[in-house]
Amino acid sequence: MRYWLMKSEPDEVSFDDALAAPGQTVPWFGVRNYQARNFMRDAMQPGDGVLFYHSSCFDPGVAGIAEVASLPYPDETQFDQHSKYHDPKATREQPRWISVDVRALEKGRYLPLAEMRTIPELEGMVLLQKGSRLSITPVTLAEWNAILKLVRGAPQMGA
């Protein structure tokens, strides 16, 4: 079991949108970076923990807890000429970009990026490194636990 932080622009798909979706599940489309794609393709497993992060908005931060809810599959938007994610070099036979489904699980307290920067346990997070802009980044168990504690506003039992 691994843990991930996945960035979404809330104008496009917010955590509330995911909560309201059928099965509380949304396809994670539009990833157009090879490193992020490879994480989905090679390392993600159904059941992995996901921090649903809101980016490019007034107050960026972790908006909720989610999980990976599918194996990787071709991202439909690469084939759609009317999508801003259309990739003319992608074909059905040889897709370039993939999606996974993400299921929203738990909406806790909103955890702003600015607050994350003040938490010593989170100092090493890939997200917080200078120049880091990957839309999908691995999260360590220690970081995951620290964030869950903050999001739930109370110490976590067990584990």
Added chain:
DNA sequence: GCCAACGTTGGC
């Protein structure tokens, strides 16, 4: 809107 940082493209 600015701009630092990073990724991609394409000529050579």
Added chain:
DNA sequence: GCCAACGTTGGC
């Protein structure tokens, strides 16, 4: 395969 030019991300 180098690397300059260009494009994108995303916090501020």
